Amino acid sequence: EVEDASGCLVEPYQALHKEIMWALATYYPELGLEPPVDVEVDISQRLGNLAVSRGLVTPEQLEAAIAEQQRTGGLLGRILVQQGALDEEQLAQLLADQVGIEYVPDLDDEPVSDKLGTYLLRLDAVQFSAVPYRLEGDTLVVAIADPRRMADIEAIVNRPVRFVAAPETAVQKRIDKLYANDKGRLGETLLQSRRLKREQLRRALEEQTKLGSVKPLGEILVDLGYVTQADVDEALNKQRAGGGRLEDTLVQSGKISPDMLARSLAMQLGFPFIEEGVQVDPYAVSLVPEATARRYTAMPIRLEGNTLVVAMKDPRHVFALDDIQLITGREIQPAVATEETLTRLLNRYYRDGADMDELARAVVEEVASGRAVEEAEEDSSAIDDNALVRVVNNIIRDAIINDISDIHIEPRPERVVVRVRKDGSLREYMTMPKVTAPALASRIKIMGGLNIAERRLPQDGRVRFRDKNLEVDLRLSTLPTVYGEKAVLRILKKAADIPEIEDLGFADYNFQKFEDLIKKPYGMFLITGPTGSGKSFTTFSILKRIATPDVNVTTIEDPVEYEIPGINQTQVNAKAGLDFARALRAFLRQDPDIIMVGEIRDHETAKISMEAALTGHLLIATLHTNDAAGAVTRLTEMGIEPFNVSASLLGVLAQRLVRKVCEHCKVASTPEPDVLRRLGMSDDEIKGKVLYRGVGCEKCGGSGYNGRHAIHELLVVDDEIRKA
The missing domain is CATH 3.30.300.160 (Type II secretion system, protein E, N-terminal domain)
Structure with missing residues (x-):
């Protein structure tokens, strides 16, 4: 019908009803229709119509302006102002009303x-x-x-x-x-x-x-007392003459140290200053490739929400910040550190940059050529061109950085599996071809000073690992299995890592009793628990507190795990005939005040320990029992008379390490009835309380747990217990 009425070919388009009504009202005014006000139409068209309807411009002026708009593509309102049809105030009023x-x-x-x-x-x-x-x-x-x-x-x-x-x-x-x-x-x-x-x-x-206005760096240096105003003026003159930055001129002239400069720059820019001893988050390190970190001398420190804290010598390096942001997909919070600190942190937390899969393939080639074992047997941990050495070093380095307690290198029928223990649980770290097993075992045994030719008997040793700026001791144990030699490396904490007794996680009602017990001048205090329950850590925390310069402290250990300054530490040497009992007899002639026994294992050690406690010495020892009360039974089973136990025993601390739910992925959870039953709890006891479980995330490696917490049972031997 439209084609018949118009005599033209018609191409149909679809439009909303309101838009059609607006078009009818605009182009067929004889219909007397009101245009819908909420329809989005061409703003210029509406502006022109509004200006005409208000009598601000004539239809002729609007037509001329539209023609100019079609020719130039300019804005209709601007054109009307330029042509003098409207002034700026009228145009703004029209646009506001429109x-x-x-x-x-x-x-x-x-x-x-x-x-x-x-x-x-x-x-x-x-x-x-x-x-x-x-x-x-x-x-x-x-x-x-x-x-x-x-x-x-x-x-x-x-x-x-x-x-x-x-x-x-x-x-x-x-x-x-x-x-x-x-x-x-x-x-x-x-x-x-x-x-x-x-x-x-x-x-x-x-x-x-x-x-407010940012203080110039020179003023900050003067305010801090690092330099005088004369030094700054002299440096500014040199800077103007030779170019460069004020801070570089001051450092080169010896007026300030790099540390002073870094602290001043941090203060000027309002960024954190990073000390060398900062706690670095390994996950933050994993976000930035080593090549990028070294190119910009930028060290990832930690994550704060979605923001990555990155330490740099000069955080004004916007290109570096932009690249790191693009790579990580996170906001970047710059921080300031000295170049020396950054270099040490980079060397400590980044391994040598080689891909472990590539290194594993290189080890296979070395084994095939016979080079691997020959070079591994050299008593050096710095053979950089040997792939086997680099693999072992990288395994140990990663374990140290990620707070791993044990490394297990296990030969299997078709491969070698490397597993690591974190927070009490083993998880697979990597695998290597089966042919690398003998070379790996030989390399680790050489590092621990063991006999590489002896593959039929277990061996124990100690590894002092040094790699760049990282120094850690490890306890090594090898064991022959049907598929080859298995090696386990226990990473030993440094003495500086041993916590104060206040940080051991005691409940308030236990801590005061515990502190009173370890201050006693004589008697026996026992620490019990299964392997891996933190007994050694607790023992050395006690020694750290009570080993003052006015007392003589001697220990017998198998082996010595933590080297503590000011303490006389002795290690069991079975080959030489030095066992716990023999060392204890020698200690009693060394005028000791405090004696620590690594473990009471037999009747003779228990008997001499008891005698030491009864003759005016404080004796601290560990024992393997399931609970605190079981220590008394264990001593009597070793042949110690009950009256000697009651006379000498001060108390027994039993402890366990339990995993903590990961703070980054915990969600509220309702425990299963069986879990409550095993805990000896009921629904009424947890009513109104929120319990959590970890669902697994990058921070906890998908386990849902991150870190451990000690729980204690303290038995204080008082008169009532002695009578019992």
Whole structure:
């Protein structure tokens, strides 16, 4: 019908009913239809119609402006102003009415502030002809000359926005006033070059506003007393003459140390200062490839939510920060450290950069050529070109960094499996081809000073591992199995890692009793628990507290695990005939005050220990029992008279290490009835309490647990127990 009526070919298009009604009302005014007001139509078309309907422009002026718009592609409103049909105030009023926002003819009534300027970057204000006007609670009021850009502003302002329309000259005048101090120009350059994100620049400007004007580095150095003003002036003169930075000139002249410079720079920029002894999160290290970290001398330190803290010599290196952000996909919080500290941390937490799979293939080639065992037998842990040595070093290094307690290297029928124990549970670390088993065993035995030719008998040794700036002792044990020699390495904590007794996790009601017991001048105090329950850690925490310069402390251990300054430590030597009993007899002639026995294993050791406790010495020893009360039974089973036990025993501490639910992936959980039954608890006892379980995440390796906590049972032997 339309084709018949018009005599033209018709190409149909689909449109909404409201849009069709608007077209009918606009192009067929004789129908007397009102156009729907909420239909999105061409803003220029509506603006022209509105201007004509208000008598601000004539139809002829509008027609001429539309023709110019079609020729040049310009904005209809701008063209009407240029042709003199409208002034800027009339155009702004029309635009405000058209989109239904408030019109403000003059923006000078609201004061400008630096803080207001941080909500919208200067380059965005210029680009979109918009400027922050005032704050209304949490809402930012933005004056805008072109309402078509409201959506653009809303997309980049990180808060609720209310718009007002204003003449373009008024908006430009306020932009000039608000951004008069040129803050952020450097940041805008970085933003345009994609070296900085918009949100990062906005936050940086907020921080700069909080701090006020940033103090020059020279002033900070003088304030800290590192240099005099004369030193700074002299360095500035050299800097002007030869170029370079003030700080580099001061360091090269010997006026300040690199440590002083780093601390001053951290203070100037408001970033954290990183000491060499900082606790580094291994997961944070894994986020940044070694090549990137070394290229920028940037050390990942820890994660704070989704933000990665990265230490650098100069955190103003925006290219480095941008690259690390792109690689990790996380926000970056810069920190400051000296170059020496960064180098040591990089060497400590990054291994030699080789891929373990590639190294494993290289070991197979070395085994096939016969080189692996020959080079592994050299008594050196620094043969960098030997793949076997590098594999073993990397296994140990990763274990140390990830707080692993034991490394198991196990030959199997078709491969060699390396497993590691963390938080009491074993997990697979890597596998290697079966042919590498003899070479691996030989290398580890050489490191521990063992006989590599002896493959039929178990052997024990000690490895002093040194790799770059990492030094750790390991206890080594080998065992012949049907598939070859198995090796287990126990990583020994350093004396500095031994906690104070307050940090052992005692409940309040146990701690005071425990502290009173270890302060006794004589008697026997026993620590019991299964292997791996932390008995040694607790024992040395006690010695750390009571081994003062005015007492003589001697220990007999098998082997010596922690080397403690100020303590006389002796190791069992079965080949030489030095066992626990013989060492104890010798100790009694050494004028001891405190004696520590690594483990009471037999009647003779128990008997001499009892005699020492009864003759005015404090004796601390470990014993394998399931609970505290079982220690008394165990001593009597060893042939110690009950009256001697009651006379000498001060107390018994039984302990276990339990895994902690990972804080990063824990979720509320309802325990199974069987779990409650085994714990001896009922539903009523946990009513109103929230229990958690770990679902597994990157931080905990998918186990749901991260770290361990000690639980204790303390038996204090009082008169009532002695009588019993």
